[in-house]
Amino acid sequence: MTTAASSSPAPGATLSPLILACLAATWLVWGSTYLAIKFALVSFPPFFQMGTRFLAAGGLLLAWMRWRGAPLPSRRQWGHALVVGTLMLGGGMGGTAYAELTVGSGLVVAFIAVVPLMIALVNLGFGVRPRTLEAAGIAVGLAGVLMLTQGRGFQASPAGLAAITIACVTWSVGSVLSQRSLPLAPGAMGFASEMLCGGAVLMALSWLTAETPRWPPTPQAAAAWLYLVVAGSLIAFNAYMVLLARAPAGLASSYTFVNPVIAMLLGVAIGGETVTGYEWGAVSVVLAGVVLLMCRPRAR
Template identity: 30%
Template structure:
């Protein structure tokens, strides 16, 4: 290896380390948001809660963009609109509705397991992602780990055809999320992540509002429930952490890593969520779940690794 190549490799290592740290921070924040979100949705309907979350997030992103002196102008506004409707509107409407119809554990496996599959498949269709044996092996390993992780909840809730329709909605919402993520990559290369996040949160909310009204109806009493500590905590975690911190990290990783590697949080966040449930909600972890956590983390480590290049 030449001296120039050695210097270039040495320069890339710190940058890659910082990206891995950012990835772990993002996965931790989104995993930590599961319990507060679950508690908040004991008070408010899920799509209504999503409307609140992304409305506040859009305002937060607007403030951050202005403070940093960014213009809100974007390239390819049609693509921005399409990505917003897919990532925020279609994903949250379909996945939340499906979760209410199907067993929660099985729905989680379908959602999280399909994220890397759809990301690499759609990414390959757009010529953004290579499908390699290593990545396929990581996906299979991750699916096995998720199945073990949620094994105790695979059969609880939902029944018959209703559950099947719910799982289909979860799968379709996951597909929408993956598609929106892939078509966002060219956008984030020319648009600051905080600006793109503003548009995707704001436009996505405009799409969610009529869906919430159609599916969940209108009840002014919901606004009276906003001071409930569960709602405030859920919004604080998911707006302050999940949106304002984690989502721009995701867009940055999408730009630098591609959709598949950035989407590997789907194998890490559920581990964080289970551990937080164990530490703060008195939830138990059995042997199958412990093994599942180890397997999903191993799948993530396998997929995050880059093949070594041989240079002469």
């Protein structure tokens, strides 16, 4: 998951090799991280797994930015990072990993596809009113999520459904707050501070819930955790930032449509998960709502 951000791409932006590589990273890497979370759960409990992941990634990113001469965040910016990190990583990613204890990774990311719709709803509190197509997208997407909750995967796990619902709500609220009232430090330093604060909150949750990692971890779980740190938190995130700067906003946000399909296909093909025809139909309705939400009227 990531925030929805807007930017002004450079004029004449084209599908250069760099843009294509960044698209592949956001589509394939982010789409595969949900299955990696499931594999890592064999040895690393959900809050411990996410906490150590973001502490490692945040520490590496902060060290790299300091090496490049970037200043540390101010005390106020650290405070913002704590609130945003608690919501987006503590609640958002912690809830996602917890849901995957009992729900297939493909269905979890299919539910997460509703996040852009939730962000639009949260923005109502800041006076940002959706246009007609956006309102239609919210209605269609939420209807699709309601259908998805009636499928076999979520009906079998009320705890998983509650966890992923909380995850999507806290991620959406944190996303809007970071854009509207709690800005982070500029650039990658802001995201490093968010990962460090969120990772610390997740480790506190791990301690409060008395999680016990399996040690030594299985090779598959260790490889999945490393993949989440390097590919999921560092490579794919930086690729997304490049897309925001150099590609049209719609293209940068295309992962929203692609990730659920990638995650569900990987879950079925590699993870041995089962997705019913009804659940595929529900996902199609959710994605149709996201497409409507992302549509922009052509300028006159």
